[in-house]
Structures are given as structure tokens and as C-alpha cells.
Amino acid sequence: VMDWVKTVCLVLWVFTFNSVADDLKEHALKLMTDTPLIDGHNDLPWQMKSLFNNQLNTVDLYKLNSTHTNIPKIKEGHISAQFWAAYVPCNTQYKDAVRQTLEQIDVIHRMCHKYPEVFKFATSSQDILDAFEQNKTASLIGVEGGHSIDSSLGTLRTMYQLGVRYLTITHSCNTPWADNWLVDTGSEPEAHGGLSDFGKQVIREMNRIGMLIDLSHVSEKVMNQVLDISEAPVIFSHSSAYSICNHKRNVPDDVLMRLVSATLTHVHFHIHKAYVLLAGSSIIGFGGDYDGVPRVPDGLEDVSKYPDLVAELLSRKWSDEEIRDALGRNLLRVFREVEEVRDHQNGTKPDDIPIPFKEVQNSCRTDFGYQYASSSTCIQSFYPVVLVLTLLNKLL
Amino acid sequence: MTKYPLIDGHNDLALRLRMHFKNKLSNFSIHDNSNFATDIRRLAAGHVGGQVFAAYVLCTAQDKDAVRLTLEQIDVIRRMCTENPEMELVTTAEGMRNSTKIACLISIEGGHSIDSSLPALRMFYQLGVRSMALTHNCNTPWAESSASLYPNYQRKNNSLTDFGKAVVNEMNRLGMLVDLSHSSWETARSVLKHSTAPVLFSHSSAYAICNNVRNIPDDLLLLLKENGGLIMVNFYSSFVACSHNANVSIVADHFDHIKRVIGAESIGIGADYDGAQGFPKGLEDVSKYPALIEELISRNWTEEELAGVLRLNFLRVSFYLFFKNSYSLLSCSQ
Numbered sequence: 001v002m003d004w005v006k007t008v009c010l011v012l013w014v015f016t017f018n019s020v021a022d023d024l025k026e027h028a029l030k031l032m033t034d035t036p037l038i039d040g041h042n043d044l045p046w047q048m049k050s051l052f053n054n055q056l057n058t059v060d061l062y063k064l065n066s067t068h069t070n071i072p073k074i075k076e077g078h079i080s081a082q083f084w085a086a087y088v089p090c091n092t093q094y095k096d097a098v099r100q101t102l103e104q105i106d107v108i109h110r111m112c113h114k115y116p117e118v119f120k121f122a123t124s125s126q127d128i129l130d131a132f133e134q135n136k137t138a139s140l141i142g143v144e145g146g147h148s149i150d151s152s153l154g155t156l157r158t159m160y161q162l163g164v165r166y167l168t169i170t171h172s173c174n175t176p177w178a179d180n181w182l183v184d185t186g187s188e189p190e191a192h193g194g195l196s197d198f199g200k201q202v203i204r205e206m207n208r209i210g211m212l213i214d215l216s217h218v219s220e221k222v223m224n225q226v227l228d229i230s231e232a233p234v235i236f237s238h239s240s241a242y243s244i245c246n247h248k249r250n251v252p253d254d255v256l257m258r259l260v261s262a263t264l265t266h267v268h269f270h271i272h273k274a275y276v277l278l279a280g281s282s283i284i285g286f287g288g289d290y291d292g293v294p295r296v297p298d299g300l301e302d303v304s305k306y307p308d309l310v311a312e313l314l315s316r317k318w319s320d321e322e323i324r325d326a327l328g329r330n331l332l333r334v335f336r337e338v339e340e341v342r343d344h345q346n347g348t349k350p351d352d353i354p355i356p357f358k359e360v361q362n363s364c365r366t367d368f369g370y371q372y373a374s375s376s377t378c379i380q381s382f383y384p385v386v387l388v389l390t391l392l393n394k395l396l
Numbered sequence: 397m398t399k400y401p402l403i404d405g406h407n408d409l410a411l412r413l414r415m416h417f418k419n420k421l422s423n424f425s426i427h428d429n430s431n432f433a434t435d436i437r438r439l440a441a442g443h444v445g446g447q448v449f450a451a452y453v454l455c456t457a458q459d460k461d462a463v464r465l466t467l468e469q470i471d472v473i474r475r476m477c478t479e480n481p482e483m484e485l486v487t488t489a490e491g492m493r494n495s496t497k498i499a500c501l502i503s504i505e506g507g508h509s510i511d512s513s514l515p516a517l518r519m520f521y522q523l524g525v526r527s528m529a530l531t532h533n534c535n536t537p538w539a540e541s542s543a544s545l546y547p548n549y550q551r552k553n554n555s556l557t558d559f560g561k562a563v564v565n566e567m568n569r570l571g572m573l574v575d576l577s578h579s580s581w582e583t584a585r586s587v588l589k590h591s592t593a594p595v596l597f598s599h600s601s602a603y604a605i606c607n608n609v610r611n612i613p614d615d616l617l618l619l620l621k622e623n624g625g626l627i628m629v630n631f632y633s634s635f636v637a638c639s640h641n642a643n644v645s646i647v648a649d650h651f652d653h654i655k656r657v658i659g660a661e662s663i664g665i666g667a668d669y670d671g672a673q674g675f676p677k678g679l680e681d682v683s684k685y686p687a688l689i690e691e692l693i694s695r696n697w698t699e700e701e702l703a704g705v706l707r708l709n710f711l712r713v714s715f716y717l718f719f720k721n722s723y724s725l726l727s728c729s730q
Contacts, residue, residue: 054515099463099511106515109522150461154419154468161474161523350475352420366457368465369414 028310036080036132038328040237043085043292044069045104054107068290068302076304081128081138084108090173093147094362101148112139123163125335145171151355153205166212176360179219184248194221198355205351207231210342223255232341233334238287259283281322285331400706401445405628405666406599409434410473419472433669436482438683446492446499449473455534458508466509470523473502487524489715506532514566527573540580542609555582568593594624594713599666601630602650606638621658626713628666633674642676648691660701664710
């Protein structure tokens, strides 16, 4: 009899557990139907490059099964908005990083254009909401690594024109104006003590044009210096909590506390571990880094699994409001504030002071434009000779 | 000219901004600047209603930082044209036609700017670039220049490679004008045979009047006519007179000659101000265009012919190409 009772109890317990699990999943899905899930970082465009050399005509995103991401999984995962990473490796720095980045920006546009029933290209917080209304996945662009702008504010501005809405200040290499996270591991020498003066120009110009500043991959000093000077809230598009897992790609508690300030900034947690609320739910979001990493957690194998993570949070007694905040409302708030800072600075002129040449000199860089001294006497003495040479060069 | 404000096909003010001001627009007085041939006051005096500004980078940047430099030139032109109330940036023929200000169009001067990348070309289009010269004074890996200043990418009998044809196809598809100024004649011939859209020479003159390789021989002019394209005459003294002494009359000779060969409807003006030192007497800067028009009137050019030269021919050629919204091809936000 006891066995029978035990079996019944076991069966009942399993049944209850399953139905509780089902309830949670159902609850998660309901929340995800009324609030957009905005994921901060997905590297599918890099997979397009490495697997297919960006030849989208040879790919069917409905059927592709060698990546974490494809269209059916996006639908199942209820992803309402995605920042696609326009990423190029660090070994393109001082070579063809700019052109390669343009190619990644182009492939994102083309992907969006190829599947208009699924993707809606977006460049604003309002665009994200509009796409959600239309049951499409808003597609945004984030450039992953300051090396992509080749120390040029003009390039930053033109990338904004092309729809780019965040720049990750570094990838895993120093730029001529900012240090990356490897500096904190000791495996790479620090170059700038955080941000150089030009690095600060970059931050201010990003505030002025309304580009989100992404601090994933930067060194701790850069995190703090950016938080010192940025007028707008910032994001970590794909980083997690250092106190749970002490990897230098993660964010230490003291920086997390700085995020919870009047300007309310935002962290997208890597889905590598479950995370603990430290500073309140107002700073949290999702940044899966799918297709950018080789190993992901059991139960979160691909982009269709977000609802399971949400269900897990529900089982840990996260409230509906907290979940909605993390899904997308926090990001939307930050994005709107960044747009407001831009609008507020509307009259300000673009920054046109170039990086000092000696900070950026390399064999692939011409010094065109730097030869002419700013003093007028210098110009007058050089003018005829240099002008003739340049023009002889320009015209035949 | 009040009735038909001029659309000029090529101006290098952006080059001056780079060379003398490192693109620091704040240090440059765009309204009135006697150091250069171009400023807003004189553009207005010259009755210029539209100007194609060249985003040009030196050939020595090929295979180095040409792409980034080009983005910076595009950025400086965009800033110049959006920060001054007298100017506005346009990206369509409609916009050019209807503008009541000085309408700016952005062009790229040299295929080395795209670093042999069709995506880069597409992104330039999205940034507002509406014309590209296939080469400047250097060959690209896929097209040949009229100049032999640089040793790289030289070829025989392959003046436009398959990739070069792919570039032309993509420009046709996007609606970007193919500009053959600076290309070799062989490259120009290949393009004229291959392109499905009208092309242009944004700043070249008549070889029959002055035999400089930057100018266009009559047989190419005839191919251009078949293509439905446009030759926009360059004013630079060395190109119009084959010497440093030139005047309005010799420039007008080029117009007369080209009209004789292919008709006034194939002609425009691309003076190349600020792209060179040494312009004809009477045509020293952008305020002097009316002097040329007066000369042509005295040579019995009709109002219809002059209206064509001043703007209608350009609008016709470019209308075919870029009447679409610049973003509709690349994004699905509509």
C-alpha cells in the first residue's frame, strides 16, 4: 500500500510540478506577448560572413540550422527587437576595418530587406514600438568595437547615418583612444589609463548624435570614466555580473551601483548564468550573444529559449512588472533618454577636431590633411609648392 | 539664368576643406572666402542652383585608408550643406529640381574609394552619394585611368574587368550615376557598351579642341549620344586651351564643337572649380558662369538649348536614375 501511495504521490507531484512548469511557461509567454523582448546583442551577421561570405542569396534563414538563430527560432523565442552586431575582428584594425564594417552593416540591411515579413529595420525607440505593433522583429544595428571607426568622428557620424545605433567602445583590443577588458586580466598592457582625450571626444560626440554607448568589452577604468562624462545613460549590450562569475568581461558590483543613478542606465545580462538582483530590476535587460559564442547553457541552446528563462525568473518570484522591465521597458527608457539628450543638444556643432596624428600613426594610414600647419605664415610659404604638387597629382 | 539656375557637375571645395582646414568647418568662412573659387556669395552671384560636390581622396590612399577618408569627405559635405540655411542636401532629381536653395549632391571621385567592395558602394549610396567616377588618376583593380601616374593595377586589353562590370551593374540598379571623367577611353568605351542607364562625364571637355587625355574624342562622344548620357564641360585652362592662357571664347568653342557632333541636349557644365589652379580669364570663380552663357547667346544658342545646358539635360539624365527614395532599396522601413 505504501508503495502504491508513494507512486501516486510521486505521480501527483510530477504532474503538479509539470503543470506548475507549464503555468510558468504560459505566464512567461503571456508577458512576452504584451511587452517586447529586446535583445541587445546577436552575432548572426558574423555567421553570415564566416559561413557564407555574406552571400545571402545562398542562405534561407527559415531553414538554416547551423546557427543559434533562424527565423522560426526567433518567432518561438518571441524576440520583438534585436540589435544585430556589425562586428569585425580586431586583426582588421589598422587595415580594412572600416570597409569590413560597412560590409557587415550592409548585410544586416540586406537581411532585413530579404525578409520584410519578419524584420523591420529600426533606428529609434518609436520604431521598436511600431514593429511590435506590426508583429515584426525590429532590427537595429550595433557596431561592435571602436576599431571599426578608425579613430574618425566623421566615420562615426556616417555610420549613424547608415542606421547604427550603438557602438561598443572596444572589442578585445585597445584602440588608439580606449582600453579593453584584457588590460584588466594583465594579458595586455594598458595604453591610455582608460580613455584618452580623443576617447572623451568620441563619448561626447556619441551623446550629441544620439548613439548608445555600449560598455561590454571595455576595461573597468573605461567603464568608470564613461559613466563620469556621459550625459546620457549607457548600456552593456552583452555582459553579466562579476560577483556571480569573476570573468573580466563581466561588470563589478560598484559599477552596477553607478548604473542605478538619476539617469538610470541599463545592463543586458549575458545568458550564461542565472543572475541575482543587486541594484534593482531597472538596470537589467537581455543580451544573449547568440551566434557570438561557441557554448551556451543547457536549456538555452538557441534563440527560441528565452521564454524558458523568463519562466525561470517567474519561479524565482520576479513580479510581472520586473519581468516587463527586463524584457524591454528598461531598454526603451534608456533609448528614449539617449534620444532626448541628442535632441536637447540640437544646436551644437559636430566635433571636427581630428585625433592627433602621432596617436594613430601606422603604415596603412595616410596623413592627408595633416601636413598643413594651422599658422597662416606656414600655409603661405608651403602653399604654392605643396598645392602645385597636390594638384599635379589630382589633375592631369 | 534666373529662370534656369545652373546645376554644375563638379566642384572640389571639400578637397580644400580637407587640405587647408582638416575638415574643421568652424574655421572656414563659407559665405565669403577669397582664398578659394567657391563660396556662397559667389555661387549665388553665379546663379548656381545646384552643385555636385566631390568627395575625393588621394590615390595614395588606395589600399590604405581610402574608405575612411571618403566617409570623412562625405561627412564634411553633408555638414556643410545642412549647417547653412542657403544650402540643402538633396538625393533625388525631384529634390534637385524643386530646390529653391543651393542644392548639394554628393559624388565620389574615384573607384579606389570603395576598396573593391559592392557593400561599400551600397553604403555610400545610402549616405547620399549619387555619382561615382570609376577612377581618378590611378587604376583600380577593375578599371583603368586616363593617367599613368601610378604603377599599380596596370592591365592590357581589360580596361573594365568582370568585377568592373558588376560595379556598373550595381550602380545602375541602385540609381547612382556612372561618371567617366578620369577613366581611360577604353574603360569609357566598355562602360558605354555595358551600362543600361545613361552615364556622364562630370568634368571633361572636347579632345578635338584640346588634345589632353582628360578630354573626350569625337567617337566617344557619339557613343555617349547613343547611351543618352551627358558631357559636362570642364573650364580648367589646361583642358580647354591646352595652355595656361585661356578665355571665355575658347571654352565656348568646346560647347560649339560638342553641339555640332552630338547636339546641345547632351551637354552640361562641370567647371571643376577648386579642383585646379588656373582658370580662364573671365571665368576665374563660381560667380562667372553668366559670362559663358552670354558668349553662347552671342553665338546664337537658343533659350531651349541653354536651358538644357544649364540644368534640364542633367535633370533628364538623373531623373531616370534616382527618382526613387534613396532608402527604399535598402531598408524595409516603409
